[in-house]
Amino acid sequence: VADTNVAQRLIDGGLSLGGEERQVTVLFCDIRGFTAYTQHMSPKEVIDMLNEHMTALTRVVKAHDGVLDKFVGDLLMALFGAPLAHENDTLNAARCALALVAERTRLNRTSAHQLAIGLGLATGRVVAGCMGSSERLNYTVLGERVNLASRLTDVAAPGEVLIDDATRQLLGEHITVEAKEAVQLKGFAGPMTVWRLVEVRPSPR
Numbered sequence: 001v002a003d004t005n006v007a008q009r010l011i012d013g014g015l016s017l018g019g020e021e022r023q024v025t026v027l028f029c030d031i032r033g034f035t036a037y038t039q040h041m042s043p044k045e046v047i048d049m050l051n052e053h054m055t056a057l058t059r060v061v062k063a064h065d066g067v068l069d070k071f072v073g074d075l076l077m078a079l080f081g082a083p084l085a086h087e088n089d090t091l092n093a094a095r096c097a098l099a100l101v102a103e104r105t106r107l108n109r110t111s112a113h114q115l116a117i118g119l120g121l122a123t124g125r126v127v128a129g130c131m132g133s134s135e136r137l138n139y140t141v142l143g144e145r146v147n148l149a150s151r152l153t154d155v156a157a158p159g160e161v162l163i164d165d166a167t168r169q170l171l172g173e174h175i176t177v178e179a180k181e182a183v184q185l186k187g188f189a190g191p192m193t194v195w196r197l198v199e200v201r202p203s204p205r
Contacts, residue, residue: 120152
């Protein structure tokens, strides 16, 4: 019921109730038009579809050193940089995002369900830790960057990965992006420039 990295840290006593400030890239991914697509499906059909979808996407997250934070309905949230940091967390997150789109495209060739996903990435300081009560807790992150990643996902078109300016600046020459028209995101003051992630260039050998 928890990401394997988080579970092992809990078993080893490396995580306790409370939080710490961490630099992370947060990734959100959800299905476009999920409510309309599933309105005439049985509960079992919906669960079977989501299990197939999430199983495939979770493999991609793990392959890019991401930590699965949670599933919320058709939404997947992943962390890069907590609870453990890697050298290239933001780059891993960008590669993961494009790989998730590719994996869903691949799955559409064999699955009974043809789905499209939208993704949002944001990078910055968050509070990370075990939150809840002494009886039940979850490892997660909180903060403005988390909210931003979620809002970017809301406005992403099918197959689109949107990133904030902090992510774009950190990745610099590693990526190709296209500027989107400034958008007003719920909970954020004033229009915000966002970027469509087009390509992550291979690392030089």
